[in-house]
Amino acid sequence: MFLDWLILEIRHMNIVRALKCRECGQEYAIEPTHVCEFCFGPLEVVYDYEKLDGYFTRDLIESRPQTMWRYKELLPINGEPTVGAQNGFTPLVRAKNLEKVLGVSELYIKNDSVCYPTLSFKDRVVSVALSKAVEFGFKTVACASTGNLAGSVAANAAAAGLESYVFIPHDLEQGKVLGAGIFGTKIIGIKGKYDDVNRLCSEVAGKYGWAFVNVNVRPFYAEGSKSLAYEMMEQLGWQAPKHVVVPMASGSLCTKVDKAIKEFIKLGLIEDNGTAVYGAQATGCSPISKSVKDGTDMIHPVHADTVAKSLAIGNPADGYYANRVIKESGGWAEDISDEEVIAAMKLLAETEGIFAETAGGVTLGCAKKLIESGKLPRDESIVLCITGNGLKTQEAIADAINKPRIINASLKEFDALADADGFDAAA
């Protein structure tokens, strides 16, 4: 009887302790807030892990549905998710063909290009942010985005019956507007330079009583990223890889992959494998990569100019912390040109049948460069995090793919083509 009660208590137990300033350590109650009132440091969710001792086991996790919520105790919501209950648990693919091309022995792709429902890893963070927003009592959610985040907020809000606003630069390509507009979200195009648009979004977030996913509920939103790494470790047979390569925009994913690995070690779910975290950026927007290479911990803001739009954050909020994770874990950061991004997208598609967005090209291209320079060892396990689908960035590769060869409806003409390709119709 007592045991049943205890189990019930634990199952409903919220192990979230507080929001804590990453800079000064000041703790705050769980509320829709995101920066320390004292020092402006970002707030992070902290947990009482000891409450999970002996309860949060591999068996328990494996007994649950294959979604990101099988690790719900380590995500900052109370009870069950109310938004995005089916999200996550994307494939981890052993990339045998790519291993041969790159000359490495053990390579995996964590393929969030097929994340449900909007084909990017943003579905993870958004479902946590929106579930938390519902808990807080918000009826309207919002974001400022040029692509994946907009689509994910719009779709997940629609499914949850929430009103949503998406703020975009007024001249954003029509295709990207469609990706959010189809879900009935209210799209606001803002005129002005990037910095002006950015400042307005921040002011709107401060003024209206909405859950702005990457502003006032950012501490909860960002925690959703950890689920990618939890899945990666479970799918590797309950172990962390020796090396993991992560694309960097704000730098948040980099820090959360590291946090997830440390949490699993702390909870005894995996052994400490000494995982090194590597960050990948496009050279046209590489403030974090530059800071790592320069050996400084200060992030110099840049004006983004790259085809990898989903990584184009010139003044990254988590840049300093990503830099620190990379250095402390023994990893490194790299950046590549737009031409290398496109080449890597093609390489991934042609070897593994995975059509990643430009950010995926950045991750693979940087990994290739890191392998060639010896920063990434060839004989240890490597996971590449692919975070979005190539169907969303088709314009980037439109000129780089083979055009169809046009023939008349004539078997003779096709025979000539097949012959040129080395096929013998008689064989």
Add this chain to the structure above:
Amino acid sequence: MKLRVYLTFDESTVREPLIWKLGKKFDVITNIRTAEVKDHMGLVGLEIDGEDDVVEAATKWLIKQGVKVAPIEQDVIEG
């Protein structure tokens, strides 16, 4: 209004007493909440308190001096 911003100073502005000048030029209360200054750049978390239009003018003046003025959330427009 009380505006909370991060100011980024580059090599050409990092040695200038721009926050002092801001307080002289505009009727605002400035309150430094965090700062890191190195040879080639500086980062300051600043509160600027005053009438709305004065705070806005003060912000524009800082930008004109070559200082990057960003909300404390930094870049909120994500891909």
